[in-house]
Amino acid sequence: MIRISLDLMGGDFGPQVVIPGAAKALDRHPDISFVFYGLKEQCDPVLAKFPKLREKSVFHDCELAVSMEEKPSQALRRGRYVSTMWRSIEAVKTGDADVAVSAGNTGALMAMAKFCLRTMANIERPAIAAIWPTLKGESIVLDVGATIGADAQQLMDFALMGGAMARALFEIERPTIGLLNVGVEEVKGQEEVKEAGRLLREANIDSLEYSGFVEGNDLGKGTVDVVVTEGFSGNIALKTAEGTAKQIAEYLRAAMSRTLLARIGYLFAKSAFDMLREKLDPSKVNGGVFLGLNGIVIKSHGGANAEGIAAAIEVGYDMAKNGLNQKIENDLKKYHAKRLPPIGPEAA
Numbered sequence: 001m002i003r004i005s006l007d008l009m010g011g012d013f014g015p016q017v018v019i020p021g022a023a024k025a026l027d028r029h030p031d032i033s034f035v036f037y038g039l040k041e042q043c044d045p046v047l048a049k050f051p052k053l054r055e056k057s058v059f060h061d062c063e064l065a066v067s068m069e070e071k072p073s074q075a076l077r078r079g080r081y082v083s084t085m086w087r088s089i090e091a092v093k094t095g096d097a098d099v100a101v102s103a104g105n106t107g108a109l110m111a112m113a114k115f116c117l118r119t120m121a122n123i124e125r126p127a128i129a130a131i132w133p134t135l136k137g138e139s140i141v142l143d144v145g146a147t148i149g150a151d152a153q154q155l156m157d158f159a160l161m162g163g164a165m166a167r168a169l170f171e172i173e174r175p176t177i178g179l180l181n182v183g184v185e186e187v188k189g190q191e192e193v194k195e196a197g198r199l200l201r202e203a204n205i206d207s208l209e210y211s212g213f214v215e216g217n218d219l220g221k222g223t224v225d226v227v228v229t230e231g232f233s234g235n236i237a238l239k240t241a242e243g244t245a246k247q248i249a250e251y252l253r254a255a256m257s258r259t260l261l262a263r264i265g266y267l268f269a270k271s272a273f274d275m276l277r278e279k280l281d282p283s284k285v286n287g288g289v290f291l292g293l294n295g296i297v298i299k300s301h302g303g304a305n306a307e308g309i310a311a312a313i314e315v316g317y318d319m320a321k322n323g324l325n326q327k328i329e330n331d332l333k334k335y336h337a338k339r340l341p342p343i344g345p346e347a348a
Helices: 015-028 040-047 051-055 072-079 084-094 106-118 152-170 191-202 231-256 260-268 268-280 306-321 326-338
Strands: 002-007 032-036 056-062 099-102 127-134 139-144 176-180 208-212 227-228 288-291 296-299
Touching: 002 015, 002 084, 002 288, 002 306, 015 032, 015 040, 015 051, 015 260, 032 040, 032 084, 040 056, 040 296, 051 056, 051 268, 072 084, 072 106, 084 099, 084 106, 099 306, 106 288, 106 296, 127 152, 127 231, 139 152, 139 231, 152 176, 152 191, 152 306, 152 326, 176 191, 176 231, 191 208, 227 288, 231 260, 296 306
Parallel strands: 002 032, 002 099, 032 056, 099 296, 139 227, 176 208, 176 227
Antiparallel strands: 127 139, 127 288, 288 296
């Protein structure tokens, strides 16, 4: 049984969408149980519509919910110990849940997760990893917005964590890793990125395969299993991709309704367009994973629909079931053990 702690008040729509999303996830994964954190008056009427879900969940009434507009520092001061967001994270720390999921304020969620769970040993900064649809299937991109900037060692840590996530999610024994850069040549790019490339080449890590630099157009191609970058460029890439997907969908919708002939053509090609719409639907790949913490936290898009919430829950389910954090810890230990100088007679 995978126990999922869920912030019912997170996102743009709160329990009206989060609870139906949980019900969808439960239908697909009967081995899930939920620990809900919400405001009782708002959640009870919605939960009453899903008796099966209520049977597989425990509800905790909380004092307040963090708004989408609050600054992280303000949310931490006001909501620590008492908010739905904090208590859903705390459930992971206390062992009452295997993973926490929230569609709430990203900055507040990261601040609370770092404060409550703390970072793993040898990890300076956590990262947010996104699942990215590609021509070959899916890949992982990190960091997409946890922190701005990263030095070479931090990019190295991101590669280790992203590789562990790829093994947990895609069941790939040795995932390929690429560093996002302005060109594939080793002489190009910022010094931090070039140094991170050197570290990855020389580390010779058994659990991942470093493939060199990749460019922005490689994200959609699926050139590598994991793309590593710092949070500023990663977040811009993510928002650009989401905007482009919506733009293409709007272009298609307008083109298909412009003339009678276009509408008739759409009827003949409906199955193909439905498949394309499925690929462009951001809710199908919803769920950013906070990596580098002593516990698993999943961030859903704030504007996600019920299907998107279910997708985020399922990402958390997969991460918990496949031992994400244990894989990260093992990879970090192996890497840092190699970096330590020998002790004893061998050092002579």
